[in-house]
Amino acid sequence: MLELERSIVSVVARRFRSRAVLELENIALRHQLCVLRRQQPGRLRLFTHDRLLWVLLYRLWPRCLELMVLVKPTTVIHWHRQGFRLFWRWRSRSGRPSIDREIRDLIRQMSSANPLWGAPRIHGELLKLGIEVSQATVAKYMVRRRGTPSQNWRTFLRNHVEGIAAIDMFVVASASFRLLYVMVILAHGRRKIMRTAVTEHPSAAWLSRQVTEAFPWDTAPRYLLRDRDTSYGSEFRSRVDAMNIAEVITAPRSPWQNAYVERVIGSIRRECLDHIVIFNGRHLRRVLSSYVDYYQSSRTHLSLGKDCPDSRPIQRRSVGRIVAIPKLGGLHHRYERLAA
Incomplete structure (x- = not known):
């Protein structure tokens, strides 16, 4: 009796299974006919609902691939795997x-400002700022680079600016129409004027002595930038070489290659010498000394973040009233707060 019941159940199950398989076959074939009816000449157009239907059929009945004529079986399997990935990506995001x-x-x-930093370094900085994120999250949102990270030219020059100085000369006409030569040595680090000197007859010996006095002992820069003036003779080159300074000579007629000291010379002319009549060398030295003092400790510079070469402290508004201190005989002023 038990065996008879089992046989009856198996027969009914085969009938229902065959009925379901027949329905799935009809759906697969009818859908392919619908696709063929709506296609354009020479091109098969498949929509999203077509792919979803075939993926569902494959999910319910993998043998439906034997009936697929319009697409390859591997294509349907690829759609199924792609849908699986999209589904779990959506679940992970939620x-x-x-x-x-x-x-x-x-x-x-x-990541952009520090090309040498990796995810652990950036993650450590974020933790110091009180931002609690995982290191994997930092790695996910970092800037992707191709090849070895490299610093830009601005960063390279900023790293070497402390070891560069420049020298140049310009001419000033006195009241008696005599020509006076002014030598300027500028340190690139803080745009600081290291030395100015005046002479009527510039020579290599005189220039070499000015360099020695501008950089005593072990304060000499690594590089000295200059033009091709013939006044820098063999004696000057020997003195610079003895101080372990490498000369960098600009191209002929290229003042833009020594831009910093050229800009300082322009500032001296525009802000000082163009407004004063120079009587002689002694007068010129005194005027230049006053201007250098104003330039170093009072005049703000755009390249230094509106600071002075000799850093100038910021005064609080509560200190007192503002007074004007004349510089260069009143040609310029420095403003300070004085306590009441």
Whole structure:
């Protein structure tokens, strides 16, 4: 009796299974006919619902691939795997909250500004700022680079600016129409004028002595930038070489290659000498000394973040009233707060 019941159940199950298989076959064939009816000449157009239907059929009945004529079986399998990946990607996104846009922008900013930093270094900086994110999140939002990270030219020059100085000369006409030569040595680090000197007859010996006095002992820069003036003779080159300074000579008629000292010379002319009549060398030295003092400790520079070569402290508004201190005989002024 038990065996009879089992046989009856198996027969009914085969009938229902065969009925379902027949329905699935009809759906697969009818759908392919619909696709063939709507296709354009020479091109097969498949929509998203077509792919979803065939993926569902493959999910329910893998043998439907034997009936597929319009596409290859591997294509249907590829669609199924792609849908699987999209489904679990959606499930993963819904499980972990996204970080703020401000933090993402900060990670990208740190990565761009510090090309030598990796995810652990940036993650450590974020922790010091009180931002709690995982290191994997930092690696996800970092800027992707191709090849070995490299610093730009601005960073390279900024790293070497402390070891570069420049020398140049310009001419000033006195009240008696005599020509006076002014030598300027500028340190690139803080745009500081290291020395100015005046002479009527510039020579290699005189220039070499000025370099020695501008950089005593072990304060000499690594590089000295100059033009091709014939006054820099063999004696000057020997003195510079003895001080372990490498000369960098600009191209002929290229003052833009020594731009910093040329800009300082232009400032001396525009802000001082163009407004004063020079009587003789002694007068010129005194005027230049006053201007250098104003330039070093009072005049703000755009390249130094509106600071002076000799850094000038910021005074609090509560200190007192503002007074004007004349410089260069009142041609310029420095403003200070004095306590009441």
